[in-house]
Amino acid sequence: MKRFLVSAFAATLAASLAAAAVAQQVETTPIPMSPKPDFSSMQFMVGTWNCTAKSARRPTPTLSTAVTSLDSSGYWLVTKTKSKATSWFPHATNSVDSVTYDAQAKHWVDVETDDAGGYDVSTASGWDGSNMVWHDVTLSYGADIASSNATTFTKASDTKTTFASSFKTKKGRTVGVTGSCTKA
Numbered sequence: 001m002k003r004f005l006v007s008a009f010a011a012t013l014a015a016s017l018a019a020a021a022v023a024q025q026v027e028t029t030p031i032p033m034s035p036k037p038d039f040s041s042m043q044f045m046v047g048t049w050n051c052t053a054k055s056a057r058r059p060t061p062t063l064s065t066a067v068t069s070l071d072s073s074g075y076w077l078v079t080k081t082k083s084k085a086t087s088w089f090p091h092a093t094n095s096v097d098s099v100t101y102d103a104q105a106k107h108w109v110d111v112e113t114d115d116a117g118g119y120d121v122s123t124a125s126g127w128d129g130s131n132m133v134w135h136d137v138t139l140s141y142g143a144d145i146a147s148s149n150a151t152t153f154t155k156a157s158d159t160k161t162t163f164a165s166s167f168k169t170k171k172g173r174t175v176g177v178t179g180s181c182t183k184a
Helices: 002-025 040-045
Strands: 047-055 062-070 077-083 093-102 107-114 119-124 131-140 145-148 151-157 160-169 174-183
Touching: 040 077, 131 145
Parallel strands: none
Antiparallel strands: 047 062, 047 174, 062 077, 077 093, 093 107, 107 119, 119 131, 131 151, 145 160, 151 160, 160 174
16 A cells, blocks of 8 residues: 555656646747838838739730738738729729738748639749849639749839739640839
8 A cells, every 4th residue: 555655646746747847838928029021112112003914815904003001010011903894804803912021031922812712922032123023922813824933023113113924824825914003
């Protein structure tokens, strides 16, 4: 019986010590916030823009109005775009494009969604002169798009931007897309 009591005491003591060790590993310090992005190089984008985008496989361009602002948290540069219907896509669409900087990964991140089921996540290392090159991480824009190539965004001035990209269809055709935006 004495051996049983000693064993029970030893087991209880071991369990208590293990619980105390686990309790000591619990952190009580607050989780640090990520640093806010430095949007100074993109400040020119804040405002209203009139845009046009032309796909090489479509007869007419898409026209849109984009309004860009810094969100109240200071972490996101948000662009809300309203695109007009066209003869080849008879639906007006809305999209939200949010850009932030990932300090750990050391790149810009762009997350875009629209009300037609499309989405896109892309990254860019930053400005190289007046150009920023965005690389898609994942996207969904139409059932016939197999992949996309980088998009080069160019700051022509504080009131004009251009972009050029291309994508590959599932049938293997490469289609160029170009566009520009002018500040309203």
